[in-house]
Structures are given as C-alpha cells and as structure tokens.
Amino acid sequence: MSKSLRNVLIPILAVILGLIVGAIIMLISGYSPILGYTALWNGIFGDLYTIGETIRQITPYLLAGLAVAFAFKTGLFNIGVEGQLIVGWFAAAYVGFSFELPMYLHIPLAILAAGLAGGLWAFVPGILKARLGVNEVVVTIMMNYIALHITNALIRAIAGKDTSERIHETASLRNTFFEEITDYSRLHNGIFLALIAVVVIWFILEKTTLGFELKAVGFNQDASKYAGMNVKKNIVISMVISGFLAGLAGATEALGTFEYVSTKGGMTGIGFDGIAVAILGANNPLGVIFGATLFGALKYGSLNMPNEAGIPEEMVSIIIAIIIFFVACGFIFQLFLDKLSKKKEVK
C-alpha cells in the first residue's frame, strides 16, 4: 500500500472508529447517537453562523498548535503556550483600548505587542534552559500561573473592575463583511493572520538556515554543537518564536473574538489543547491545520449537543475525548495495517 494513501486513510479510520465508540457509549447511557451526532454536525456546519463560529474557534488553535509544534522541532516542550497566550491577550487589548491610532498602525501595533509579550514570557524559560539547563517544562508551567494572576491583577488595577473597556474599532480584527454573511458570528480576520503564520513557519523550518539549525538542535544537540551551531542561541530563539506565536493567538482573542480582556478564574485551555493539536498534526505546520480544524470543530460543534439533543455536558466531553483519543492513537492502525500487509506477503 502506498505511503500517501495510508497517511490519508489512518486519520479517517481513526475518526470513524472514534465516532463508533462514542456512539456505543451514548447508546449504553440511554442517549440516541443519531440525534447526538446530528447535533454535532449541525453545531459545526448547520448554517453560516455556526460555520463562522467554528472557524473562529479554529483560529487560536492554529496559532497555539503552531507554537507548540515549533518549539517541539527544537526538542523543547513548551507547556507555557497558555500563559504566553494570556499575556498576549492582555497586551493586545491594552494597546487596543488605550491608544488612539489610525487603523493601519493600530492593528499591527496591537498584534506586535501581543507577540512580543508572548515572546518575552517564553524568553524566560528559554534563557534558563540555555544558560542553566533548567527544565523548560517546569518553568513554563509555573509561568502560566504567573501570567494568569498578574494579568488578573493588572486588569483590576487598570479598569477598576473585572472587564476592561472595549478596544477601539481601529484595533479590531472584526470584519463587517463576515458579520453580514454569517449572521453576526464572531468570525474575524484573525484566521488570515493564523494561516499566514502557518506558511511563514513552514517556510522558516523548511527553507531557511535558521530552520535547519533549529531542527538539527532538536535531533541531536551534541552533533549540532560539533557541527559548529550555537545550541544555546537556538534554544532561546526557538522558545521566543514559539512564545511570539502563542502571543498572536492571544491577539486574535483580544482583537477579534472578544474585543476586551477580562479577569479569568482559570486557564483558557487553548494553550493546553494546542499541545494536542500539535501532536495530532505530527508537529508539522501543515499538519497543525488538520489538528486545529478537528479540535476546533469538535470543541465548538459539541456545544450544540446539549443544546439540540439534550445530551449532558459531561457525556459530550467524554465522547469528544474518545474521538480525539482514537485520532491520537493513529499508530495503532498503522501497526494493524502493517500486520495485514505482512500476512498477505507471506501467502
């Protein structure tokens, strides 16, 4: 069997099997899988509004997944995308509501602020890892909490309440054309930002010396060092770019989806889901599109299952987790297919 056919077949098989197991669980607990999946389908593709919202949900997943995947290429596990996203969100919103600038300056400045904030947040674990060999997983996890509580405190200090004022229209990524055709969904121009980022990151990784060095460090630090590469510098660069991308994800939330920043009782979850998105996409920038689409569609579509089919929220979480679980277990199917083909060959 050809490799490309197999690459397409495995995710499809995985999704279908995930759906079937999900259906069995719904049946056992006394809910109709047919109603459930119809609701899921309608929640994703039901009409232009839901399609708009689905794409809106995919946008930050694309950037968060990209951030995780990029760091992973250099052998770094950036668990701090969540915190980098939160500081990016705050920075973009702050620039959005406190400056008055023409649109062509305001939007880029707000986005840049978000990226830099995220990059700064990732620089700390990066430099600690490079200079002192501190494990980046521990540092990035802790930086998430620091980000959450510092931004909460800043919002309350600046706004005097739990929600900041709305950003000025000159900083908004919303698009009246999208609003009109999708019945006021919050689909915004951030999706273009995310897709551009995918292409740029793919280009950096595949076509530039920097990308080659980053990947080389990921494969083998000693060999890279022997080959004359500056391993420490590459680790820091990789973390900062990863954080920059996470910050951009925050910018799409601040300037597109919400248009404000509010205090949070806990993590947004986007950064952590970004890890799954990156793994589903095999840490490949183009694969991230697949991972983010699947994740975003399931996450958003599943909101409609309690709404339309009356399936309880907890059940929905289980079903969605199972589908993702099967997709992530794609290699099991790979083994299965290999076994099948071997048997035939023996005959």
Place this chain on the structure above:
Amino acid sequence: MKKSILSILSLLLVLGFVLVGCGKKEDDKQGASNNEGANNDAISIAMVTDTGGVDDKSFNQLAWEGLKAYGEENGLEKGDGGYDYLQSNTDADYVPNLNSLVRRDFDLIVATGFMLAEPIAEIADQKKDAKFVIIDSEVQKDNVASVMFKEQEASFLAGVAAALQTKTKKLGFVGGMESDVIERFETGFRAGVASVDPSIEVMINYTGSFGSPELGKAAANQMYTAGADIIFHASGGTGNGVFTEAVERKTADPNADVWVIGVDSDQYHLGKVNDDTNITLTSALKRIDVAINDVIKLTKEGNFPGGNTTTLGLAEDGVGLAETGGNLTAETLATVNEWKEKIVNGDLTVPGTYEELKSFEEQ
C-alpha cells in the same frame, strides 16, 4: 491485502451513512413534538451558566433550580418552549450559547454572572426582539433587565452571627476571584464582625478561583490551624473544599470547634458530619431564584423591566441569613434581627467597597 482493507473501510463508511441518514428523520420528528401540553400562560425561559457550571452547588445551581421550579409549577418540560440551560466551558462559549437560546425562541434568557455582561451587551444589540436578564451586573440596553444584590447586607448579618458565636476571637473569610461581588461579601462580613467586637481578627484568603475545592480546603486548613473557629466562604465551588476540611476535622475530633458559613444557597446539607452533627453555622443567602421569579412575573404581565437595574437587599427579601438546623443560638438570632431591622429601616448602610469599609470602621 487491499481487498480486506477496502472491505473494512466500506463497512465503516456504510455504517456512517446509515447513522447520518437516520439522523435526519429522527430530527424532523423531534422538531414537531415540542411541548404541546404546556400551560399557555407560562413563558419559556432558559439560562446560560458562567464557567462555574450548573452544578456548582452555589450561584448557577441556584438559578437553575429556580428555573426548574418555575417550569415544573407551570407544567413545562425541559427543552424548546419550556425551560433549559446551556453550560459554558470557556469564556468564548458565552456568545454562541446565548445565540443558540435566542434561535430557539425562548421568551426570557437569563445569564448568571458578571462574566456574561459584555457578551449580553453584544447580543442584545444584534437580537433586539429577545429579552435578557443579567444577574450580578448592569447592562444598559432596552432588552436587558439587570439584577443586582446587596450581598453586603447578608454577609453583614453573617459577620454579626459569627462574631457573637466565636470562641477563639478569630474568624476566616475565603474568597473566590477578586471581584466587585466578592468585595461586597467581604466588606459586609468584616463590617458585621467589627460592629459586634472590633478586636476580633478576620483572616482573609482569596483563592483566585470559583472552581477549585482543593484551594478552598488548603485555605480552610490554614485558618483552622491558625486558630479560627468560623470560616465564611464566598467562593462558589471552591467553598466545597472549605466544607470538606471542616467536616474532616469534626469527624476526627467531635469536640473540635469548626464551623462554616455558606453562601448563595442554604448550604446546610454540605455541613453534615453525621445524623446529629452539622458544621454549617448559617448561610448568607442570595435569592437568585426569587429574583428570576420576579422578572418572570413582570414579563408575564407585559412589564419586562428592560433597561432597568433592580437591586435586591434585605428589605426586598432578596438576601438573608439561613436558620436551618438551629446552630445559631436564640440570643444570636435576636441580635441579628436587631441589626437586620436597622438595615431594613435605613438606619444603617452596610459598606460594599473597601473605601466604604474604611470610613465605616472609623466611625
């Protein structure tokens, strides 16, 4: 080998199509049979929770129980045309959830929590025919009714009760996220305590979350160890951990002096140690269910209070102190009622912010 894979794949595909195909039919059927036997006068009502979830044993749950009670009284069923709720898992879910309910044509849509203020403001402009109720925040739109509570008045009484019954002269306050609402709870409580005995120490701990019982348990552990005997929590689901800690201590040592004051709903059942013992001293009630029923009544009469803010305090019976179980002594209750009268008469204004608390304490 290709054959065997193809056969598996086609089998799966067929299964998939069968599932999808059946879906359409079932869907049509369901759409036709919506709540036909319902009372004609009754209005349909649905709510969107904040991220605390519908079973937070506090704020959201109270609102949902209010909706359910209303629906059952009027012969409505859960679902379209009756009553329903949608749960928000993240902040991004508020707008789509509100939108889903608008599309399902509910007469009244309730949003619980200040986090939903901005989303409501956004949707209210887009869907001018829908009627919204926001709890705990103010939204100035013609199709939004805002309901606020004077939480400080209930927590003031809780503070008075705690100050009268403490033996160690040390009390605790566990807060959720820092916010205006919780600030009212805290300042009211501290003012109540200070009114009885300014020398009593109140330990303050904000956990930063409404959904983390483990943080609540840790905070309570710290306070009880430091000598506090009564802890008041205003922290949603986080407070469940405060109850757990107190119940554990009471189970280990039946003579331990540990009490918890609950919040929002009557949390007496959470303090049960065994059939004879309960460590819930009282609860600072916030009658969200009453508030929602008031709005429903007005809406039925054609007087939906859109654009208005209703603020409910002790005088309106919108807040209060629970007396379940009799853990408050008769003397305490008598004193509490004296203070209550002063507040209802307007002789006393309970501070609702830190600044007001400061000037209150100086008097």
